Amino acid sequence: MIDKAIFTSNYEIFDKEIVKEIISIYITEYPDRMSKLEDVIKAGNSDQIYKIAHSLKGVTANFFDKESEDLARTIEDKGRINDLSGLEDLFIKLKTSTDRLIVELKELIKEYS
Numbered sequence: 001m002i003d004k005a006i007f008t009s010n011y012e013i014f015d016k017e018i019v020k021e022i023i024s025i026y027i028t029e030y031p032d033r034m035s036k037l038e039d040v041i042k043a044g045n046s047d048q049i050y051k052i053a054h055s056l057k058g059v060t061a062n063f064f065d066k067e068s069e070d071l072a073r074t075i076e077d078k079g080r081i082n083d084l085s086g087l088e089d090l091f092i093k094l095k096t097s098t099d100r101l102i103v104e105l106k107e108l109i110k111e112y113s
Helices: 004-011 016-043 046-061 066-080 087-111
Strands: none
Touching (some): 016 046, 046 066, 046 087, 066 087
């Protein structure tokens, strides 16, 4: 869930078009990022799990969604230390959380139109 107060505070100095672009890029890239993360989790590729989760965590942090960011961080940490246990369940939780984020972003972008 987006912390709208922090989001608004951080982006109030930005032109609305830039904010819309940041949101649009996330929405557009989201399916591919999640698909790649799921694939590398299934393959047990800890190095790629780390890299993809790290990237996902970073872009998700732009929207101040602590739950999604924390789940991505946990997956990132597990990839970094080559701990593959529980990743499938963590991925499902992350997907659920970030799917909610996508819904919120689709509503939020309307506020910048």
